[in-house]
Amino acid sequence: MKFLNSVQPIHVVLALLLVIAGITAFVLLSEPPAGATGVPHETIAGLSVGGDAGLTLEALGSAPFYFQIAVILLSGVLLYMGVAAHRRDHRLRLFFLLGIGFAIFSWVALFLTYELWVTSGKTTVFMGFPTPTNWMFWGIWGSFAAFDLFYVIFFRRYFLPPEDEQAFNDLMDEIKAEGGDA
Amino acid sequence: MEELRQPIILSCVAAYMGLCIWVGIWAMRRTKSAGDFFVAGRGLGPVVVSLAVFSSTLSGFGFVGGxxxxxxxxxxxxxxxxxxxxxxxxxxxxxxxxxxxxxxVRDTMSLPDVVFARYGSETARLLTAGTILLGVLGYLATQILAMALVLQSILSATEMFADISLLASVVVSSAVLIFYCVTGGILASVYTDLVQGIVMIVAGALVVITAASVFDGGFAEASSIMLANDGDDIMPFGTLGTMASLSWYFLFGLGLAGQPHVATKMMMNRNLADNRIILPMTVLGYVVAAMLWVSIGVIMRALVIGDIALPLGAADEAAPVFLSTYAHPLLAGIVFAGLFAAIMSTADGFLNIGAAAIIHDIPKAIRGRSLNNELFWARTATIVLSIVAASIALYSDKLVGLLGAFGWGTFAAALVPVVLIGLNWKGASARGAIVAIASSLAINFAIQLWQIEIPYKMSGGFLAMLTSMILFIVVSMMEKQKPLPKDIDRVMDL
Structure with missing residues (x-):
């Protein structure tokens, strides 16, 4: 418990960066199958088509899946660091849990529907695009757009409360009175 | 109307350039000091800042390369x-x-000034300024080249300018850019950004509507054609696959705040509370403008891969061909003006921070003070920087490639740990910052210089950024935390 209490957000950031580095090293060391990053179109110059996505998924295993989960968690912890320590309350933590939870849910939905298409060739087109692509547009973008919205709504509670603004103005007054740095 | 297509496009572009020149003259009367020239005296309203932030982020790449x-x-x-x-x-x-x-608090004029204020290290300031200068030269050269190529393609379609050279196109387009940047500094830059941002939003929205009407079944029909012919392309990871896509997400998602031309504009708003308005306006502006990127790309690929249109000579022709074939001439004119807007709004931001690095940051780091008569030297440096970048664009393809690729990834890898983490973690040290910047430069240069192919086409900038973030934290943690100056310490508590 004492150890847990001493863990700061920066420690979690470092741990997640190391996880991402580990997954990246695994990917860099794995042998890419032929056409893993596309193959030239047979007749149209300058245009590439997908290789065997199934083979690529097999070669990488779950690496991309866990890579992105680590990136989402890292993003969440970094954003959490952007709120002053004395302002971090239960409501903030609850929002972050829900926000990051939705981001991970969107990513899982994207990846599973993509895997389904790779293995079965089945997908549905909704609002103009296949289901996994919609998860990318609305889920991946939308989950962090929720953090943007949170910033707007709770700006005066977490990001620039009136007392913090006053404290900054006081600091500026001191600096001006001293004619230099405080 | 079709026969008037070229005159309409030319008129739109000429009107836009005329507007830029007018803004330059207007801003010149309001630019009286180096502070006005570099940070607009920190007196800008939220609408101007938000459009400036988003239009600087979305360069010509979003309109042509994307x-x-x-x-x-x-x-x-x-x-x-x-x-x-x-x-x-x-x-x-x-x-x-x-x-x-x-x-x-510190009356700073540039990002390297902020880095010095945070870390108290002239070496960190010098490295930040050097990184900015290197990245700016590359980015600026590619933007000038893109601007000249677009102007050449528009003018060469007319009888009068059918044989216009690339050199002449570089001179004409750079002259407009240099004029308003030299006369009005950042004030001209942000107010042209305001116009540019509006043009980009209008262009983005109108193009999506046009693109959706190319097929009777809209984007759903385009998706069905792509699913029938390839499938990977319309899926979220495209043909490059998962790791290339996800490494870009990391680099661009976490790297945006490390872009100096974006971060610098965050210093310019009049009131701290304006950030509440600036964020949503920036996000919405970017989303609408970026829709052009998705919609033109998807429609042109579906048309070509479905054997409905002829293949393009080069991928970068997707936007110009779409506009000349499917868009109303007036829309084509607006979008071409939007294209210049996108390129210029990024280029003017680079010119400004590059000039600041030359006449303010590097002299301060080396001899402890900036040049006398900063405003004069700022204008001179802007001209010199433009000429050097234009020369690189014209005469050294290899250097453009090297420095161009250096751009975003270099800024992100070098500056994200130092700025994004360093401003929110009191334990960050000057040595950590120096190691992070130096390692990111070394990795980015090595990848570009030796043309290292990274498996699964993962981004080199991502590898450099990941490494520099880890080194920054580890090196800082290995040191005993030094007390911060009182003013910075109090700012970091808020």
Missing amino acids: PGLVYATGMSSIWMAVCSALGYATGFYLVAKRIRMVAE
Whole structure:
């Protein structure tokens, strides 16, 4: 418990960066199958088509899946660091849990529907695009757009409360009175 | 109407350039000091700042290179755009408030000034300024080249300018850019950004509507054609696959706040509370403008891969061909003006921070003070920087490639740990900052210089950024935390 209490957000950031580095090293060391990053179109110059996505998924295993989960968690912890320590309350933590939870849910939905298409060739087109692509547009973008919205709504509670603004103005007054740095 | 297509396009572009010149003259009367020239005296309103932030982020790449990439490789590159919500969130949660406070407390004019204020290290300031200068030269050269190529393609379609050379196109387009940047400094830059941002939003919205009407079944029909002919291309990872896409998401999502031309504009708002308005306006502006990127790319790929249209000569022709074939001439004119807007709004930001690095930051780091008569030297440096970048663009393809690729990844890898983490973690040290910047430069240069092919086409900038972030934290943790100057310490508590 004492150890847990001493863990700061920066420690979690470092741990997640190391996880991402580990997954990246695994990917860099794995042998890419032929056409893993596309193959030239047979007749149209300058245009590439997908290789065997199934083979690529097999070669990488779950690496991309866990890579992105680590990136989402890292993003969440970094954003959490952007709120002053004395302002971090239960409501903030609850929002972050829900926000990051939705981001991970969107990513899982994207990846599973993509895997389904790779293995079965089945997908549905909704609002103009296949289901996994919609998860990318609305889920991946939308989950962090929720953090943007949170910033707007709770700006005066977490990001620039009136007392913090006053404290900054006081600091500026001191600096001006001293004619230099405080 | 069709026969008037070229005159309409030319008129729109000429009107836009005329507007830029007028803004330059207007801003010149209001630019009286180096502070006005570099940070607009920290007196800008929220609308101007938000449009300036988003239009600086979306360069000509979003209007030409982006649709070209979707045409060539499907949805892979869209990860650079869907990360925008995260990118702006990190920018405003972690950087916007603190950088604006530091700017006011220490009366800073540039990002290297902020780095010095935070770390108290002239070496960190010098490395930041050097990184900015290197990245700016590369970015600026590619922007000038893109601007000249577009102007050449428009003018060469007319009888009068059918044989216009690339050199002449560089001279004409750079002259407009240099004029308003030299006369009005950042004030002209942000007010042209305001016009440019509006043009980009209008262009983005109108193009999506046009693109949706190319097929009777809209985007659903385009998706069905792509699913029937390839499938990978319209899926979220495109033809480049998962790791290329996800490495771009990391680099662009977490790297946006490390872009100096974006971070610098976060120092310019009049009131700290304006950030509440600036963030949503920036995000919405970017999303609407970036829709052009997705829609043109998808429609052109579906048309070509479905044997409905002829293949393009080059991927970057996707946007110009779409506009000349499917868009109303007036819309084509607006979008071409929007294209110049996108390129110029990024280029003018680079010119400004590059000039600041030359006449303010580097002299301060080396001899402890900046040049006398900064305003005069700022204008001179802007001209010299433009000429050097234009020369690189014209005479050294290899250097453009090297420095161009250096751009975003270099800024992100070198500056994200130092700025984004450093402004929110008191334990960050000057040595950590120096190691992070130096290692990111070394990795980025090595990858470019030796043309290292990274498996699964993962981004080199991502590898450099990941390494520099880890080194920054580890090196800082290995040191005993030094007390911060009182003013910075109090700012970091807020």
